[in-house]
Amino acid sequence: MEWETSLENLKKRIQQLKKKRPAYKAILAFYQKVKEEQEKIKPSLKIEPIPLKKEWKDLLAKEGFPLLEKKDFPLDINVSLTLFNSLCRIGKEATPHMAEQVKKIEELLKNKKISLKKIFTGGFEEERIGKVADEFGLDEKVLRFLIQESIRPSIEEGLEKLHSELDPETSLKGSCPVCGSLPYLNLLKGEGGKRFLLCSFCGYQWRVDRFFCAFCGNKEQDSLGYFHAEGEETYRMDTCEKCHQYIKTIDARNIEIIDPALEDLATLHLDLLASRKGYIRPVPNPWIP
Ligand SMILES: [Zn+2]
Ligand SMILES: [Zn+2]
Known part of the structure; x- marks a missing residue:
């Protein structure tokens, strides 16, 4: 099966990264477990195709409106619930902070203070996750991570079913033409x-112009810059002096990218460097304090 080979390749890459960056060992081991749980559950996933109305496509083409809202993605609730429980189980063995958060969340679930079913059936609503985190003193990044990784197989399957209707070359905007979210990575590909x-x-x-800030739209070359760690030109941080935000760029001409999220995770030292230089990452990552 295809997913088995892709999981094998992922594991190989994780092994390489562990050797290259021993400091990441624990975090990479956790990531591998998350991916294994997601792959394991995929065969039981049931996702209906997303009906796309012609008017939506016209609006995207003419006005650049995203095709969908996050909550329009169909979710397999049972799969998401099962996955959430598995992620909590392995989260307890990740970092002490993650473990502590998971224990709090499990306690809240047990006492019916929060309902996962409600969170999942309402679709992915960021405000709601923020509210729950606020109300119960949870780390929003961790809660969001657990929820997002629980629904990821559903989202990916939904996107897969849409793919034939999409043209990655049509959008030049900084936000996703499908769901309107912000990008978390920048890839350079091909000649x-x-x-x-x-x-x-x-x-x-989706494809965009090479020189502009995806977050504020700034096109002035003088205020767009980048830096990278010594000897690591493959991973570059693109910075903007106008909004003081940055995006991580991976040059996919130098490495074969098995999983972009994994490469992001294995280069958190660059995020720390960027944050020390005063730049902000608009898309949160649960592993960056
Ligand atoms: Zn999107
Ligand atoms: Zn900017």
């Missing part, structure tokens, strides 16, 4: 380094 942004929510990749 001349065509630039693609990667959606932080649905994983869609």
Whole structure:
């Protein structure tokens, strides 16, 4: 089966990364477990195709409105619930902070203070996750991570079913043409380094101009910069002096990318560097304090 080979390749890459960056060992081991749980559950996933109305496509083409809202993605609730429980189980063995958060969440679930079913059936609503985190003193990044990874197989399957209707070359905007979310990575591919942004929510990749800030639209070359760690030109941080935000760029001409999220995770030292330089990452990552 295809997913088995892709999981094998992922594991190989994780092994390589563990050797190259021993400090990431624990976090990479956790990531591998998350992926294994997601792959394991995929065969039982049931997702209906998303009906796309012609008017929506016209609006995207003419006005640049995203095709969908996050809550329009169909979710397999049972799969998401099962996955959430598995992620909590392995989260307890991740970092002490994650373990502590998971224990709090489990307690709240047990006492029926929060309802996962409600969170999942209402679709993915960011405000609601924020409210729940606020109300019960949870780390929003961790809660969001657990929820997002629980629904990821559903979202990816939904996107897969849409793919034939989408043209990655049509959008030039900084936000995802499918769901309107912000990108979390920038990829350079092919001859001349065509630039693609990667959606932080649905994983869609769309092509954009090479020189502009995806977050504020700034096109002034003088205020757009980048830096990278010594000897690591493959991973670059693109910075904007106008909004003081940055996006991580991976040059996919230098490495074969098995899983972009994994490469992001294995280069958190660059995020720390960017944060020390005063730049902000608009898309949160649960592993960056
Ligand atoms: Zn998206
Ligand atoms: Zn900017």
